[in-house]
Structures are given as C-alpha cells and as structure tokens.
Amino acid sequence: MSAPVRIGSFELSAPVLSAPIAGFTDRIFRGIVRDFGGCGLIYTEMVSASGWIDGSMPPERLRGVATEARPLGVQLWDREEAMLEEAARRLVDLDVSVIDLNFGCPKKRIMGKHAAGATLLRDPSTVGRLVAATVRGAGGIPVTAKIRLGASLETRTAPAVARSAAEHGAAAITVHGRTADDNYGVPCDHAMIAEVVAAVPVPVIANGDVADATTALQTLRATGAAAVMVARGALTRPWVFREIAAVLRGEPAPPPPTLAEQRALLLRHHAAMVEQDGDPIGTILMRKFAVRYLSGVVGSRAFRDRITRAENAAEFRAIVEDSFPSDWIEDQASAAVDQLPACG
Numbered sequence: 001m002s003a004p005v006r007i008g009s010f011e012l013s014a015p016v017l018s019a020p021i022a023g024f025t026d027r028i029f030r031g032i033v034r035d036f037g038g039c040g041l042i043y044t045e046m047v048s049a050s051g052w053i054d055g056s057m058p059p060e061r062l063r064g065v066a067t068e069a070r071p072l073g074v075q076l077w078d079r080e081e082a083m084l085e086e087a088a089r090r091l092v093d094l095d096v097s098v099i100d101l102n103f104g105c106p107k108k109r110i111m112g113k114h115a116a117g118a119t120l121l122r123d124p125s126t127v128g129r130l131v132a133a134t135v136r137g138a139g140g141i142p143v144t145a146k147i148r149l150g151a152s153l154e155t156r157t158a159p160a161v162a163r164s165a166a167e168h169g170a171a172a173i174t175v176h177g178r179t180a181d182d183n184y185g186v187p188c189d190h191a192m193i194a195e196v197v198a199a200v201p202v203p204v205i206a207n208g209d210v211a212d213a214t215t216a217l218q219t220l221r222a223t224g225a226a227a228v229m230v231a232r233g234a235l236t237r238p239w240v241f242r243e244i245a246a247v248l249r250g251e252p253a254p255p256p257p258t259l260a261e262q263r264a265l266l267l268r269h270h271a272a273m274v275e276q277d278g279d280p281i282g283t284i285l286m287r288k289f290a291v292r293y294l295s296g297v298v299g300s301r302a303f304r305d306r307i308t309r310a311e312n313a314a315e316f317r318a319i320v321e322d323s324f325p326s327d328w329i330e331d332q333a334s335a336a337v338d339q340l341p342a343c344g
C-alpha cells in the first residue's frame with residue numbers, strides 16, 4: 001500500500017476527495033457522503049470571500065461549517081487579497097481542516113463581472129498573490145488551489161499557474177482536466193494533468209470524469225496524481241468514495257446499497273431538507289437531488305419527470321410511493337435500511 005497523502009499538516013484517510021459543487025454539497029449532502037465513508041476530504045460549495053465579509057452572502061452558504069464533523073474543507077473564491085486573507089482568518093476560528101481557492105469556475109458571472117474563477121488562470125502571478133494572502137490568514141491551516149487547464153482553449157496555463165500557487169504556499173493543487181471553454185462532452189486531458197504533476201512539488205489531485213473505482217484507477221495511472229476528486233458521480237452514487245477507497249487499498253469494493261436502502265435514503269434526505277428549510281421550500285430544493293436517485297431503475301425516468309413538479313412534502317412522498325412502491329422495492333432489498341445515513 002502506498003504512503004498516505006498529506007496536504008500540508010493534514011493527512012488524507014483515503015486518496016479520494018468530494019468536490020465542491022455549488023447548489024449541492026450543502027450540510028445535508030456532506031453528511032450523507034461522510035456517513036457512507038471512504039472519503040478523505042469533503043469540500044463545501046464555493047463561498048465568496050467578499051460576500052461573506054460584507055454580509056451580502058446568504059448565511060445558508062456556510063450552514064454546518066461551524067458544527068459538523070471534520071475533516072471539512074471550505075472553498076473560497078475572490079480576486080481581492082484582503083478579502084481572502086480575512087475570510088481565511090475567520091475559517092481559522094471555525095477550525096476547518098483545509099481552505100481551497102477556486103481558480104476554475106467557468107460561469108460568465110464569476111469570470112466576467114467578478115474577473116475571478118477561471119479568468120485568473122490567465123495570470124499565474126495574481127494566483128500566487130491570492131494564495132499567499134490566504135496562507136497569511138490561514139495560520140497554518142493548509143491552503144489548496146483548484147484549477148482547470150486554462151481560461152480558454154488557447155491559454156492552457158495550468159502548469160505555470162500550479163507552480164505559482166505552490167511557490168506561494170499552496171499545499172496541494174486540484175486540476176480539473178478541461179479548460180473553461182470545454183463542456184463536459186470534451187474528454188479530460190490526462191496528459192496535461194501529468195504535466196502539472198511534473199511541475200509542482202506538492203500533491204496533485206486529479207479531477208474530471210472519475211465516477212467509480214475503474215475510472216479512479218485509470219485517472220491515477222494516466223496522470224501520476226496523488227489522489228482523485230469526484231463531483232458529479234457522487235450526486236448519483238454518494239457511496240462511490242468507499243468503493244474507490246477499498247479498491248485503492250487492494251480490497252474488493254463493498255456492494256452498493258440495495259434499492260430499498262436507496263429509496264429509504266431518498267425519503268430521509270427529503271425529510272432532512274424539509275426539517276431544515278420548511279415545506280414547500282425544502283421539497284422544492286430537494287427536487288434537484290431527487291432526480292439523481294435510483295437512476296437506471298425501472299420507472300426512474302417517469303419518476304424524474306414527476307418529482308420535478310412535486311409542490312410539497314405530501315406530494316413528494318406520494319410520487320416516491322407511486323413510482324417505487326415499498327412492497328415492490330422491499331423484494332429487492334437484502335440489507336437493513338437502518339444502516340443508511342441518517343441525514344441529520
């Protein structure tokens with residue numbers, strides 16, 4: 001077995017990380033991932049440092065960060081050194097495990113109006129200054145940088161950006177193997193992630209299209225990265241981390257939850273959202289998660305269409321029962337539903 005991966009002073013329990021996903025990796029989803037096990041580090045969704053400091057950011061963005069289990073990484077985005085330094089100081093007070101900086105967001109609003117996210121990949125020295133400012137505020141908490149291959153197809157600056165980030169104190173670099181111009185249909189460029197691995201003395205975490213143990217192994221072999229990060233694959237299969245972690249330890253992957261367990265988790269996830277946000281808001285916010293449950297199962301396509309129109313908790317539960325009747329799904333079960341995460 002290879003040596004554990006270290007991000008500065010923080011040691012990963014497994015070389016597989018849960019990605020920041022805006023609108024998804026909230027407190028409840030992070031709890032589900034944590035309860036399934038196998039994940040070395042879970043990140044929040046991206047948080048605007050300026051928005052946090054000037055009070056314009058909705059406080060829900062940081063819900064759970066003060067109190068939930070560790071390890072926990074918080075991702076910040078900004079282009080102002082002073083804001084990042086101050087936000088990092090606040091995260092020290094919250095005792096988070098790792099602070100990540102977003103240099104990969106391709107959204108027009110972030111790249112254009114705010115000149116942040118992936119736009120900063122055009123300018124390795126600014127990335128370095130932003131990392132250094134965050135490190136100053138972080139008081140020894142490791143700071144990581146999440147980048148793409150470049151700001152556009154023509155400017156593939158990832159090795160230079162990664163070098164600048166590492167020289168200014170980044171303890172690890174995550175690379176999503178696409179430029180900001182590429183859509184998800186473009187395959188990840190593993191060779192260029194390997195160039196980043198060669199360019200920096202710190203661990204590189206490879207990201208993009210890792211959805212199971214097979215793709216994790218392929219990505220690690222093709223890139224030479226120290227670890228992998230999973231985003232979209234975890235939304236449909238939040239137990240993917242324990243599968244990848246087991247296979248990387250040389251053990252067989254544990255079986256996925258039964259369909260009955262997955263159905264029970266869907267209902268518990270919804271109940272937790274309603275408890276947190278009330279009804280109907282909790283139900284409406286749950287729709288985007290619900291469409292990812294039980295995919296591939298008979299009836300799941302019709303379920304997806306219907307659940308996106310659920311207006312309240314009672315309707316939501318009725319659609320689940322109608323689409324996946326409990327007596328039908330119990331036939332498919334082989335394990336106790338109690339073993340599933342509680343979604344607290």
Ligand SMILES: Cc1cc2nc3c(=O)[nH]c(=O)nc-3n(C[C@H](O)[C@H](O)[C@H](O)COP(=O)(O)O)c2cc1C
Nearest residue numbers: 019020021022045046146176208209210230231232
């Ligand atoms: C809906 C959505 C929201 C995302 N939000 C963030 C974010 O807040 N911060 C970030 O660094 N990346 C974000 N990403 C990018 C992912 O973290 C990841 O880099 C990308 O999806 C590739 O990984 P995957 O193939 O495992 O999905 C987001 C991706 C999606 C699909």
